[in-house]
Amino acid sequence: MKGIISVQSHVVYGHAGNSSAVFPLQRMGFEVWPVHTVQFSNHTQYAQGWTGQCFPADAISDLVKGIDAIGQLQQCQAIVSGYLGDAAQATSLIAAVDMVKRVNPKAIYVCDPVMGDPDKGCILAEGISEYLVEHVMPKADVIVPNQFELSRFVGMEITTLNEAIEACQKALTKGPKVVLVKHLHSLSKQQFCMMMADSSGCYLVKRPNLEFDKAPVGVGDLISALFTGGLLKGWPPTMALEHANNASFGVLEATRQCGEWELQTVYAQDQLSEPRHSFAASKVA
Numbered sequence: 001m002k003g004i005i006s007v008q009s010h011v012v013y014g015h016a017g018n019s020s021a022v023f024p025l026q027r028m029g030f031e032v033w034p035v036h037t038v039q040f041s042n043h044t045q046y047a048q049g050w051t052g053q054c055f056p057a058d059a060i061s062d063l064v065k066g067i068d069a070i071g072q073l074q075q076c077q078a079i080v081s082g083y084l085g086d087a088a089q090a091t092s093l094i095a096a097v098d099m100v101k102r103v104n105p106k107a108i109y110v111c112d113p114v115m116g117d118p119d120k121g122c123i124l125a126e127g128i129s130e131y132l133v134e135h136v137m138p139k140a141d142v143i144v145p146n147q148f149e150l151s152r153f154v155g156m157e158i159t160t161l162n163e164a165i166e167a168c169q170k171a172l173t174k175g176p177k178v179v180l181v182k183h184l185h186s187l188s189k190q191q192f193c194m195m196m197a198d199s200s201g202c203y204l205v206k207r208p209n210l211e212f213d214k215a216p217v218g219v220g221d222l223i224s225a226l227f228t229g230g231l232l233k234g235w236p237p238t239m240a241l242e243h244a245n246n247a248s249f250g251v252l253e254a255t256r257q258c259g260e261w262e263l264q265t266v267y268a269q270d271q272l273s274e275p276r277h278s279f280a281a282s283k284v285a
């Protein structure tokens with residue numbers, strides 16, 4: 001049985017990081033081997049704060065070494081990374097990626113470059129964003145940034161469709177072979193736009209904008225997991241894009257209907273395998 005190593009945060013209550021990504025991947029039929037970067041009581045966007053701590057940096061590569069020691073690392077088909085507790089963890093993550101690829105050269109590395117975003121309220125330790133841009137994102141086979149994170153990676157402003165296309169094309173020259181921009185907030189206020197680019201071109205997919213009192217957190221982690229699952233099923237990247245969009249929209253819709261802030265991934269789990277919406281992607285470049 002093949003597995004996916006998922007290096008992300010763990011929250012005791014609610015859904016962000018691994019607590020948003022692991023169950024959807026399992027529900028899509030994958031074995032997931034979670035490695036937690038931090039263990040927090042809840043995600044960092046609660047006004048009351050949070051408790052818990054960051055795991056030691058070495059723990060990431062050490063745990064992967066342990067899996068190698070029991071002879072199972074060759075079963076690892078992908079390593080996914082998300083929220084990191086501190087910059088030292090990024091070095092340990094790179095060592096883990098190298099180990100996985102040495103044992104299974106076909107394994108892919110999917111990087112969700114979670115960066116501190118003052119406007120969004122996502123809180124991270126100092127220095128992580130710079131390290132991600134310079135050392136981590138160039139090593140990834142697939143990157144799944146939001147607009148802000150893509151903009152930092154390629155060093156350009158993104159406000160129009162053409163700039164989004166240019167930024168994706170630029171990202172493809174820096175290492176990654178597939179780019180999924182999870183949210184192009186500058187393109188439309190009425191709709192949520194995601195763009196996916198690979199060697200065959202750039203594709204855009206949209207979903208309606210839902211009204212929330214407070215925007216749910218962990219949506220990016222959910223989308224990254226769904227897209228990774230689709231790619232690992234061997235679907236064409238455009239199909240993986242459509243699935244990630246449809247399934248995440250199904251979960252968001254259920255979350256709004258329940259009047260909850262935390263994502264209703266368990267309640268709406270049928271959406272993860274058979275979403276009720278089917279928005280089609282279109283080729284834009």
Ligand SMILES: Nc1ncnc2c1ncn2[C@@H]1O[C@H](COP(=O)(O)OP(=O)(O)O)[C@@H](O)[C@H]1O
Pocket residue numbers: 146147182183192207208209210211212215216217218219220221249252
């Ligand atoms: N259809 C939608 N309607 C309203 N809000 C949405 C919708 N889809 C996503 N969101 C919100 O937009 C943001 C999207 O986050 P995004 O930029 O894709 O990734 P990340 O969560 O990694 O920043 C999240 O705050 C999420 O709650």
Ligand SMILES: Cc1ncc(COP(=O)(O)O)c(C=O)c1O
Pocket residue numbers: 009010011016017040042043044045083114121122123216217218219220221222
């Ligand atoms: C602990 C933790 N993990 C992950 C995330 C990333 O969440 P998102 O998918 O919304 O970017 C957050 C955001 O605040 C967080 O607090």
Ligand SMILES: [Mg+2]
Pocket residue numbers: 112114115146220221
């Ligand atoms: Mg994110």
